[in-house]
Amino acid sequence: MKLDHITSRDNPALVRLRKLAADPGGYRKSGSVWLEGDHLLRAARQRGWPLGLVVVTEAALQDEALRALAEAAARALVVPAALFKGLSGLESPAQIGAELALPPAAAIDPGAASVVLDRLQDAGNVGAILRSAAAFGVRQVLALKGTAALWSPKVLRAGQGAHFGLRLIEGLAADDLAQLAVPMIATSSHTEHVLHKVALPSPCAWVMGHEGQGVSPALMARCALTVGIPQPGGEESLNVAAAAAICLYESERQRG
The missing domain is CATH 3.40.1280.10 (SPOUT methyltransferase, trefoil knot domain)
Known part of the structure; x- marks a missing residue:
């Protein structure tokens, strides 16, 4: 796991994630989705979905549970709270989020409830x-x-x-x-x-x-x-x- 400390809002990864987070249907083009908050990240991991790129604030990294989520990803960006706010759709940003790759479109299961x-x-x-x-x-x-x-x-x-x-x-x-x-x-x-x-x-x-x-x-x-x-x-x-x-x-x- 690689931890990258980022301080510029012009970082290419942050620019891309801001666009993804701001577009409700953006995942259809990118094939990935932005998840915000430790609850969604844990839910994804419990179902076996790998976390791709995690973004976590410097303060949240001091929390043992949130750090463990960051360390479970292939790569993590550590950012100041002000930069994370630019990714957040919440009044009180969750301090951690992740980009998750979506699977290919599934076919209808004819017999499924x-x-x-x-x-x-x-x-x-x-x-x-x-x-x-x-x-x-x-x-x-x-x-x-x-x-x-x-x-x-x-x-x-x-x-x-x-x-x-x-x-x-x-x-x-x-x-x-x-x-x-x-x-x-x-x-x-x-x-x-x-x-x-x-x-x-x-x-x-x-x-x-x-x-x-x-x-x-x-x-x-x-x-x-x-x-x-x-x-x-x-x-x-x-x-x-x-x-x-x-x-x-x-x-x-x-x-x-």
Whole structure:
């Protein structure tokens, strides 16, 4: 492991990382992603993802746990706090981050329990759904075109490390879902099927739709089943991330 002490903001590696950190979809061109904070770095390592280039502040290097993360990388840049702030998207920078190489795009696993994201716009919702998917044992997430970039900094923060245990495929068209061999299920307020009273197929693919428009009619037509989530409080609808968590929990409960 090589420790390089950097004091110039014009260092080529820092210039490149600043551009990567500032562009939510920049990873699609670079093939790598910027992770900020020791939680995400540890989550990646626990799943066997190697850390490429770590950037750590001089102060953080004095912390034994953070130093160990830096020393686990192929290379580490040690920078003043002011330089690290230029890489950070947080009000209180985390003091350590890393560039992580992404694997080649995966193919759809036809038989895998899945979540399908249909043009979800909010990065927080997307990250929360990824976190629920990982928690309830769903290992494949399929994002249609128009969905927030799955590896963007905001989605990464909301996912809290879930990314590293999931097969993530994005930029899909609705027709690509024909590759799925498992039935697709969507939620709807216009159905006689109530979530906890209907036998859910297992495995299946839960379809979660756009925050305002819901699941597109074309995609809804592909679903083998629609179910409603009881809302005795009288609200018109649930937040999509909350709905996803409820549906994934019920799938897991019925699997036993």
